[in-house]
Amino acid sequence: MRKMNFRTLILAAAAAAAFAAPAMAQTATAWEMPKKGDWLVTGRVTDVFSGADDAIVTSAGAASGLNVDVGDSIMPTLGFTYFLTDHFAVEAILGTTQHEIRAKGGSTDVAVHETWVLPPVVTLQYRPLTEGRVSPYVGAGVNYMLFYSGEDKNGFTVDLDDGFGYALQAGADIGLQGPWSLNVDVKKIWFETDASVNDGALRSDVALDPWVVSLGVSRKF
Template sequence: MRLKSLVAAMAAVASLAPIASQAQSASENPWMVRVRATDLIWQNGQTSSVSALNVKAQDKIIPEFDVSYFFTKNIAAELVLTYPQTIQINYGAGQNQLGTIKALPPSLLLQYHFTDLGAFKPYVGAGVNYTIFSSRNNLGNGAYSVGGSSTGVVGQVGADYMFDKNWGLNLDLKYATMSTNVTVTSTGADAGKLTLNPWMPSVGITYKF
């Protein structure tokens, strides 16, 4: 149901494209792409048995690719993508490795771009994050598993500095709400919740078509 909701939201944005294209000037292409390096800085909140084990996800730098469509010169939608990322989960005072899980965390955001400041073009955005967890039974040699997905909100501030009409440098900061339930694999008993809620500072290259 959550995945269907995200797909429906993306479809709704896409359905606006014919209307939005009329708002673009004839000489301006509405598409923009970016490639970023993103640092996942997990906040690692815990409850119940998960807290007793001091379970934490290990921070990681990942590649990120996003596509933006400008409905007007100020309003855009951005789809943020990567491929499934292997996240190391640690535990205990010494933060020894408990295992790994994989996470695929696409986000869809609506943005406002401030475009009248010359080459410097800051923006703000807000939207939804849907994270799909896989390889979920690898914790504690299979003793623990995590839930299949997480739906949350995501906020964003950033800026492009355009070197010319096509190429630019991008700096971006996002925060997403993200969590997963941890269960005892053998019994299905609830072991608590791991709240990840990552900060995601990024740096990358912008290309405006």
């Protein structure tokens, strides 16, 4: 429920800012659309959630009757966007999230591992508008998943492989006042990791493929 409320909040905040923008445009310090050479620095609250439900098998490939479940995480993140032209920008996001990994199946529901993930993402954005109060964008790029500070649970040992993935992005900056804007951002990341449990006695090819949904405030420089 908490996660769903956060995603609903993002939509509500975006709608409220969009309706408020025309009134703000009458002020002396009205927001101006970012242009070539500008920076946007964005502080966000970010929800990272995965629908992973991959089978856990034995070393010989036999079904164990268990599946992987990866918990959600809500954490602060930072975004840095540089405008190469009026229409194209490069964004890098920095942040880290913590996730619990469980094995589920039948009457079994047990935590096996908890890990921090550093998933830096770099995207190239296209922004079609150069005037107005709303700057929508779409983007595509790459990410790297780095697992660290893992903690094994309930007698299990778990190893996760780091690696590269790719991402698609959509979002908007909605002008507030002066250099400030509201940012709404959604990314879909495709990434698969090889999980080894108990030194390979069990294993799983886990398609994490997380959604990264964010609400934040940007400042233009």
